[in-house]
Amino acid sequence: MKGQCKLCLKPNQELRKSHIIPEFMYQKLYDDNPKRYYTLKIGDNNSKRIEQKGIRENLLCNSCEGLLSEYENYASETIYAKNRKNEAVLKKANQNVTQTFFLYEFENFDYAKFKLFEMSLLWRLLISSKYETKKIDTHEEKLRQAILSKKPLKFFQYGCMLQTILYKKEQIAGGFILNPFFTKSNDVDFMHILIDGFMYTFSITDKQTLPNEITENYLQENGNMNIIGRLIFKDKSLFDKVFKAYEYYKNEINDFTK
DSSP states (O other), X not given: OEEOOTTXXXXXXXXXXXXXXXXXXXXXXXXXXXXXXXXXXXXXXXXXXXXXXXXXXEEEOHHHHHHHHHHHHHHHHHTTOGGGOOOOEEEEEEEOTTSSEEEEEEEOOOHHHHHHHHHHHHHHHHHOSSSOOOOOHHHHHHHHHHHHTTOOOOTTTTOEEEEEEEEETTEEOOSEEEEEEEEEETTEEEEEEEETTEEEEEEOOSSSOSOHHHHTTSOOTTSOXXXXXXXXXXXXXXXXXXXHHOGGGHHHHHHHHO
């Protein structure tokens, strides 16, 4: 299919079937046979859907697809430990006395590569017709220009807080994707998406207006980043979203709460 590339804006390009969520992030979602995974939609009509492949769309030309793959490869080798080339180092791990909250302090991230990965994921989710997200043209264009020019923005600009959502300690609530949903705090929109147990929470702002207790958990320009772990049963709002959207999930959840 030919058309205008959404990233470089060049017309009459052969457009690739680009993954909105990178393929490596589906690695633990697929059933063995047949190959499929589950997405959960939250809204007026909650629903679940079985997908045969990762959600794709004709977005990028071959050159721009290659550009984003560099950042995807870096992310896959750090937090997802693909090919055992994890360059980031876990410096410290803490937990509260009830073991309902965990803080993992990492260092040695390549700021440019991982920040551009986060930015590219947010940008694709915002512009994709496959997901219901807010239309925020100004932010979409700022992200596009920065990604295309390979210039990572400041840590507080479209920052991302990364969390692992757990059933219990060391047991991630994986196996499905919870489609993007929005909240608002400090007059800033936040977009959340849960992908196989990893919650990405993006602040949709390029201003340094959020309190330190939020931004200190973003990837920092010195390569440090905190990853937060929390139990799904201690987050009523998130629990309700998953529970309502995924009715047959009830029995599995009951097993963990006995």
